[in-house]
Amino acid sequence: MLLPSELADLSVNPVPEGGRVIELRTSDHVRLRAAFWPATVAQPRGTVCLFQGRAEQIEKYFEVIGDLRERGFAVATLDWRGQGGSSRLLRDPRPGHVRRFSDYLFDLEAFHEGVVQRFCPRPWFGLAHSMGGNILMQLVRARRAIWMKRIVMTAPFFDFGAFKISRARIRQLSTLLCALGLAGRSIPKPFRKNAIVRSFEGxxxxxxxxxxxxxxxxxxxxxxxxxxxxxxxxxxxxxxSMRWLGDPRLAFSVTEPILMIGCGADRVVSTAAVERVARRLKTAAYVGIPGARHEIMMESDVLRDAFWASFDAFIPGSDARPPARDDAAPGEAVGAARSLSRGEQS
Structure with missing residues (x-):
């Protein structure tokens, strides 16, 4: 069992050198585990604040942290409430639970004050995956994300993916069951296919x-x-949290440059919803990566290269590129990325 001040260090997934673990307390009294790694260059290009998706943990992103540091960035990250090394919100620690998504903004507030402002060289950028993208959109909409100069979102969770029932039906059923006192119960087994993935096959x-x-x-x-x-x-x-994404006022409340990455083979979140939101925002761009499954930063090398090519083109100062591989044709990774909407790109 890890202590709150520890990171899991395995031979196949070693902790990147030079980092520190930081314990945070939110204003609503939740304990969070966060971490910071300085850049590996004398003059950092800034800090990338890395925000994970549902059911993830800091350790899962050690490779990504290394990729960002190789590009000259410092990296700051955290485990959201209810997962990873942060406090659980129910007596049973296994289900993933939160009362409302706006509670995650307490986590961001504590992270900004306790990590970003204390340790992180400017400029500050955001890199968010799946649920992390949804949370950052709430921060942006509330006009509280000004501290991040630019934001990249991979497969942001703006709508459910391969669900067999409509969102309206999901709203009706979940509201009814919560009213019956079942808010802390896990979702029924037929709906757990993409929520609990045990086997690599399929x-x-x-x-x-x-x-x-x-x-x-x-x-x-x-x-x-x-x-x-x-x-x-x-x-x-x-x-x-998804309903307000359809609010027409959203287009006028977002001023931060945002790059949204859609994964062409994503069954976990709706790629169409990601593209739809990106097209409505004046400062957003959309890049689709054909064939990529939900976790683009954990994908095969050629698909990851397409992601990093898009990241490098959007985040200022990150002129480093992943080393060329013998099995990749020239331009293969960049060619896989397809820009589908306008947006500030430099």
């Missing part, structure tokens, strides 16, 4: 077996870092 997350098994091995050694399916209350909170 998984909706990545084509890369090694990266998939690396995460599986982490959770085998440290099951306390993992969570299972979301609760009914979490689903109700997620659906509520």
């Amino acid at each position: 998984n909706p997350l990545t084509h890369d077996r090694d990266r998939f098994e690396r995460t599986a091995g982490l959770l085998e050694f440290h099951p306390e870092l993992g969570i299972d399916a979301p609760t009914i209350g979490w689903v109700r909170a997620a659906e509520a």
